[in-house]
Amino acid sequence: MNAAGPAPGAAVRVRNVQAGDLEDVAAIDLEITRQPKPGYWAEIYQRYGSGRRQQRFFLVAEAGGRIEGFVIGEVRDWEFGSPRCGWVFAISVRPGERLAGIGSRLLEAICDGFRRLGVTKVRTMLSRDNRLILSFFRSQGMMAAPFIPLEIDLEPAGSGPA
């Protein structure tokens, strides 16, 4: 891949991920989250990108031979008590390439994939403090949904009674 970046104005193409894209994908993720995740992207590729499962999507935006962003999601049937809908788990664009419509292109492409499977509702989940991603999803027409996330802190394994 082209680590130096695409030529200015290189056309952006959204396509299915390929194994050779994972290095760029991991680098974008590391730049955003600052969390190295050894093995994680290879596993996500197996689960979402290998093309064997029709309901799963792992798409990348490529420009001039370099990956500039990615989106991952899938169609779920009646999980969380919800009729069939599309879930977007992750969307990220390389920091230096933002505000040029790549995020919108990625979301549009995964929604096209959902639509082809007959899906008419798309959901995602985000941290309430993440104003950037909230602004992005709101700009795409997404609004608060009639679901609430619940969570609990677990004691670490081995800390309770045997």
Ligand SMILES: CC(C)(COP(=O)(O)OP(=O)(O)OC[C@H]1O[C@@H](n2cnc3c(N)ncnc32)[C@H](O)[C@@H]1OP(=O)(O)O)[C@@H](O)C(=O)NCCC(=O)NCCS
């Ligand atoms: C959210 C993100 C994907 C948007 O990608 P992008 O390519 O910049 O998005 P677009 O250029 O298509 O922007 C579409 C709209 O989103 C909104 N938006 C995007 N970035 C914004 C910002 N920094 N501030 C306010 N609104 C913003 C705007 O309304 C924008 O439309 P406009 O340019 O006409 O104003 C990108 O900023 C990103 O990767 N952020 C980090 C995401 C992250 O934390 N991922 C990990 C968990 S999933």
